[in-house]
Amino acid sequence: MSKYPLLRVDHEALRGNMKQVISWCNDAGIEVAGVIKATTGMASVALDYEYCGAKWIASSRLEQLQRARAEGVKLPLMMIRVPMLSELSEMIEICDYSLQSEFATLRALEEEAVKVDRQHKVILMADLGDLREGFFELEELVDVAKYVETKFDFVKIAGIGTNLGCYGSVMPTKEKMEQFAGYAEAVESAIGRKLEIISGGATSSLIPLFEKEMPKRINMLRIGAISFCGPQEDLRTSYGRAEVDIMSDEAFMLQAEVIEVKKKASHPIGKLGVDAFGQKPKYKDRGMRQRALLAIGRADFGDITDIVPQIEGVEVIGASGDHTIVDIEDCKEVIKVGDVLKFKLKYSAILRLTSSENVKIHETDRLYGINI
Ligand SMILES: *Cc1c(COP(=O)(O)O)cnc(C)c1O
DSSP states (O other): OOOOSEEEEEHHHHHHHHHHHHHHHHHTTOEEEEEOGGGTOOHHHHHHHHHHTOSEEEESOHHHHHHHHHTTOOSOEEEOSOOOGGGHHHHHHHOSEEEEOOHHHHHHHHHHHHHHTOOEEEEEEEOOSSOSSSBSSHHHHHHHHHHHHHHOSSEEEEEEEEOOSSSSOOOOOHHHHHHHHHHHHHHHHHHTSOOSEEEOOSGGGHHHHHTTOOOTTOOEEEEOHHHHHGGGOIIIIITTOGGGGGSOSOSEEEEEEEEEEEEEESSOOSOOOOOTTSOOOOOOOOOEEEEEEESOOHHHHSOGGGEEESSTTOEEEEEOSSOEEEEOTTOSSOOOTTOEEEEEEOHHHHHHHTTOTTSEEEEEETTTTEEO
């Protein structure tokens, strides 16, 4: 089998990022749940989080958590996609914690937990306006919390959580965080005890932390993206934040092989219909241009804007499922068939590349003395 396309995972760089973000959080009295879903749940990444001081390993998929445990992760495991009714029995076997937003699901969970005589901790989600998961009304959140606390023996409330910047692109402002801390206090007074976990969001909630606006009550963040992307996760997190520049954006790098180099017209020739994905893109006529074709495609990385070429003058101009076209007219280096081009990766490219069976994963790790 060929060596390419290849995804290189640099665990030194990854752990550097994890240690940095965990230390920022710890300094603010916040513990970190290491979220591994963006790497399709690579167990080695979960082990990195454990080594770097995360207190939970979290994913949106049970298979990934199960694999992490099988590969030696000792930390408590947390399911962070609100579970399906149909996976509750499995979830109880695999996880110690889960996020919840439906009373019906909590009731079914209690039944399952009774059956297998095992406790399970839940974090009730509050939707502060981002409009994905969570109780929309504080009153319902409080009522459900009170019911679970007083009526259930096996399902235990660990705390409350919220999620921002996923669907509604709502920012974790000081006001939102304070509103959320207020929710925590409302739940605490309803159940008559302090909550173990007040989980104030994901990577994007580092913004109020950097701004020193995070309410003291918030004691957990669920962190994925920034550990993998570093300063490259520019859109939501590090925008304008000098702090993040000390992190690495090279923990995950793609290498793809050149299979054709030719001078071609930049505008397609003939009557135009639709492309490989049924779209009608606009093409700019820039005359004849030198271009290279790579043996990797959207089936592997998703969107061309999520892979960033590392040679100056190389521009990704298009891709179909299994081919990627780069313009190299302005590139000073000579690029020929058989060469390998490197790319930095944005979040969703990491997510897809780690799950593509076409892509070989090469992990380097001096700590464990492995070159897998
Ligand atoms: C994906 C996810 C996270 C982690 O988000 P990042 O932006 O990768 O840090 C946290 N919480 C929930 C509920 C998630 O689905």
